[in-house]
Amino acid sequence: MSDIKDIIKEENLVYKKTKVLTDNVMHYCPGCSHGVVHKLIAEVIEEMGIQEKTIGISPVGCSVLAYNYLDIDWQEAAHGRAPALATAVNRLYPEKYVFTYQGDGDLASIGTAEIIHACNRGENIVVFFINNAIYGMTGGQMAPTTLPGMPTSTSPYGRDVKTTGQPLVITELIAQLPGTNYVTRQAVHTPAAVRKCKKAIRKAFENIGQKKGTSFIEVVATCNSGWKLNPVKSNEWMVENMFPVYKPGDLKDE
Amino acid sequence: MAKVKGAIKVDVEKCKGCGLCVVACPSKVIDLAREVNGKGYNYAYMANPDACIGCANCAIVCPDSVIEVYKVKAEMA
Amino acid sequence: MAEYKLMKGNEVIAEAAIRCGCDAYFGYPITPQSEILETLTLRQPWLETGMVVLQAESEVAAINMVYGGAACGKKVMTSSSSPGISLKQEGITYLAGAELPCLVVNVVRGGPGLGTIQPAQSDYFQAVKGGGHGDYKLIVLAPASVQEMNDFVDLGFELSFKYRNPAMILSDGVIGQMMEKVKLSPVKPRWTDEEVIKLNGSWATTGKTADRPRNVATSLELDSARQEQFNHKLQAKYKEIQEKEVRFEKIACDDAEYLFVAYGSSSRICQKAIDLAREKGIKVGLLRPITLFPYPTKAIQEMAEKVKGILTVEMSAGQMVEDVRLAVNGKVKVEHFGRFGGMIPSPNEVVKALEDLIIKG
Numbered sequence: 047m048s049d050i051k052d053i054i055k056e057e058n059l060v061y062k063k064t065k066v067l068t069d070n071v072m073h074y075c076p077g078c079s080h081g082v083v084h085k086l087i088a089e090v091i092e093e094m095g096i097q098e099k100t101i102g103i104s105p106v107g108c109s110v111l112a113y114n115y116l117d118i119d120w121q122e123a124a125h126g127r128a129p130a131l132a133t134a135v136n137r138l139y140p141e142k143y144v145f146t147y148q149g150d151g152d153l154a155s156i157g158t159a160e161i162i163h164a165c166n167r168g169e170n171i172v173v174f175f176i177n178n179a180i181y182g183m184t185g186g187q188m189a190p191t192t193l194p195g196m197p198t199s200t201s202p203y204g205r206d207v208k209t210t211g212q213p214l215v216i217t218e219l220i221a222q223l224p225g226t227n228y229v230t231r232q233a234v235h236t237p238a239a240v241r242k243c244k245k246a247i248r249k250a251f252e253n254i255g256q257k258k259g260t261s262f263i264e265v266v267a268t269c270n271s272g273w274k275l276n277p278v279k280s281n282e283w284m285v286e287n288m289f290p291v292y293k294p295g296d297l298k299d300e
Numbered sequence: 301m302a303k304v305k306g307a308i309k310v311d312v313e314k315c316k317g318c319g320l321c322v323v324a325c326p327s328k329v330i331d332l333a334r335e336v337n338g339k340g341y342n343y344a345y346m347a348n349p350d351a352c353i354g355c356a357n358c359a360i361v362c363p364d365s366v367i368e369v370y371k372v373k374a375e376m377a
Numbered sequence: 378m379a380e381y382k383l384m385k386g387n388e389v390i391a392e393a394a395i396r397c398g399c400d401a402y403f404g405y406p407i408t409p410q411s412e413i414l415e416t417l418t419l420r421q422p423w424l425e426t427g428m429v430v431l432q433a434e435s436e437v438a439a440i441n442m443v444y445g446g447a448a449c450g451k452k453v454m455t456s457s458s459s460p461g462i463s464l465k466q467e468g469i470t471y472l473a474g475a476e477l478p479c480l481v482v483n484v485v486r487g488g489p490g491l492g493t494i495q496p497a498q499s500d501y502f503q504a505v506k507g508g509g510h511g512d513y514k515l516i517v518l519a520p521a522s523v524q525e526m527n528d529f530v531d532l533g534f535e536l537s538f539k540y541r542n543p544a545m546i547l548s549d550g551v552i553g554q555m556m557e558k559v560k561l562s563p564v565k566p567r568w569t570d571e572e573v574i575k576l577n578g579s580w581a582t583t584g585k586t587a588d589r590p591r592n593v594a595t596s597l598e599l600d601s602a603r604q605e606q607f608n609h610k611l612q613a614k615y616k617e618i619q620e621k622e623v624r625f626e627k628i629a630c631d632d633a634e635y636l637f638v639a640y641g642s643s644s645r646i647c648q649k650a651i652d653l654a655r656e657k658g659i660k661v662g663l664l665r666p667i668t669l670f671p672y673p674t675k676a677i678q679e680m681a682e683k684v685k686g687i688l689t690v691e692m693s694a695g696q697m698v699e700d701v702r703l704a705v706n707g708k709v710k711v712e713h714f715g716r717f718g719g720m721i722p723s724p725n726e727v728v729k730a731l732e733d734l735i736i737k738g
Contacts (some may be wrong), residue, residue, distance in 0.1 A: 098586050098587075241360065
């Protein structure tokens with residue numbers, strides 16, 4: 047039997063943190079899906095060799111500080127407005143790889159106008175839509191994506207769909223817009239899901255190079271602090287409760 | 301006959317002890333330590349190192365990218 | 378060879394933007410400034426200079442597009458009128474907080490609310506005192522002619538890049554809609570991407586190369602001590618602007634016993650009022666602030682030493698008068714005369730107000 051010391055050697059290294067991720071410790075809660083998606087984006091940027099050409103845009107939400115973690119140029123946007131910023135960057139630097147990274151409160155509530163119109167114009171960008179059915183940063187309030195009956199800090203008795211509407215399944219709306227070319231719903235709760243999500247991210251970035259219009263990747267995600275479950279239980283809860291409403295898979299691939 | 305043998309190196313101080321690697325591991329190699337790191341987290345460690353096959357599943361699901369994975373093809377004793 | 382044309386104030390904003398090498402305009406229709414976007418879409422500058430022109434889905438989106446473009450280190454602008462400028466305040470404070478240069482044109486109409494589509498100067502407070510949240514200032518230029526609408530586009534960009542601060546042209550429906558002869562600016566090419574990196578590469582998101590740390594356009598700082606430090610830096614910048622960039626014009630001030638202070642279209646009315654008053658033997662002059670921030674406080678203080686009284690004339694219920702009073706600090710009487718809600722004062726009314734409020738009052 048080999049000793050661990052004999053295995054842990056540079057020549058045997060098969061997986062390590064990509065250089066496109068900085069060494070900063072992420073502020074996200076333990077087990078948060080953001081970290082995994084950040085890593086996948088960073089890995090794809092490294093593998094495609096596009097670090098110098100990529101501009102990320104993160105608006106208000108937990109991921110507002112994403113610029114601390116990916117070693118690329120960033121713009122921090124007002125709540126919901128990232129697609130407007132991305133529109134300008136895309137128009138002014140058409141050869142760059144521009145992406146937005148938005149949460150569900152951001153994209154599906156305050157930023158509905160900006161995302162719908164950017165997608166409708168077919169801006170040549172990638173949109174990451176991290177949907178954990180809650181406002182994470184502000185402390186777990188109800189989002190448009192909150193599930194029926196789901197308790198949050200502003201729906202303490204569970205979301206009442208009679209007064210607050212049904213969950214807004216915005217990705218299905220986005221898929222109907224002719225400006226979008228690739229619309230998919232992914233998750234990062236298992237190694238297999240992570241690998242699949244990474245393929246989707248790679249494809250979306252490649253679409254930019256091919257000037258295909260808007261690629262839209264929803265990642266159904268957890269917010270274990272907001273959901274008041276541990277990270278492992280959160281993933282289980284997500285599969286059981288989120289997936290029936292937010293069904294993983296490709297919605298559009300042209 | 302060659303057997304694949306793996307090992308992981310956890311950046312203990314950056315690990316938040318979320319436990320996602322523990323359930324992602326197909327060989328039940330990883331557990332959370334009883335000790336805590338500087339931030340008070342029960343960090344991940346190889347509780348059963350002999351079982352590691354270097355599949356990298358743990359590192360792939362790790363939100364904080366604190367796991368490095370090593371792999372060798374070792375001859376059976 | 379200088380090129381002269383008879384043009385509307387709004388049209389000349391569009392023409393000047395193309396000529397000064399503006400990279401992008403993002404706008405949304407609103408009266409009385411829609412001609413800016415209309416002229417640009419008719420002129421199709423993207424064929425000529427590569428300038429981007431885009432009609433956004435809202436004023437909010439337009440100003441955030443400006444943020445995105447400004448963060449790229451490019452010359453970007455937007456325009457609107459009062460209600461639309463209110464919507465843009467979110468983006469403007471973010472631009473100021475991220476220290477991004479851009480040009481915002483406000484062709485002011487009467488308010489509050491939807492108000493009227495007729496000219497007014499009732500957005501002075503909004504323009505010079507903030508408008509959005511937080512301690513910030515815009516560089517505010519107040520044109521009084523179609524020629525200045527032309528000239529201030531280039532000047533606005535120049536100042537905004539010099540100080541990495543949003544600049545605003547505070548015009549109004551009169552200047553925007555009227556036609557005058559204008560000497561067009563010479564054509565300047567747009568910056569190439571290499572020039573943008575050379576000029577603005579220390580802060581602009583041009584793509585992170587191996588030779589520099591990543592550039593981040595942000596107005597976020599969660600550490601209060603650092604946020605306070607950043608605010609000190611902003612204040613120091615505003616102080617420098619106040620020291621170096623004040624612009625104003627004095628008309629008939631040498632022998633003046635009384636003074637009008639007025640900007641934009643009101644200053645033109647005051648010029649006629651000076652003629653009428655002097656026919657009556659009233660020696661009155663005009664101080665016209667050209668920059669509203671930085672405000673010509675010192676120049677007004679100096680005039681306050683010489684004159685018996687000051688009348689501010691504004692198409693508002695009295696906004697700039699507060700800054701005149703602050704400058705004068707009780708030295709002489711300062712009164713306000715205004716018409717508002719879309720009404721424009723006549724020169725005769727102004728002279729009468731001078732007589733009633735200052736000379737007799």
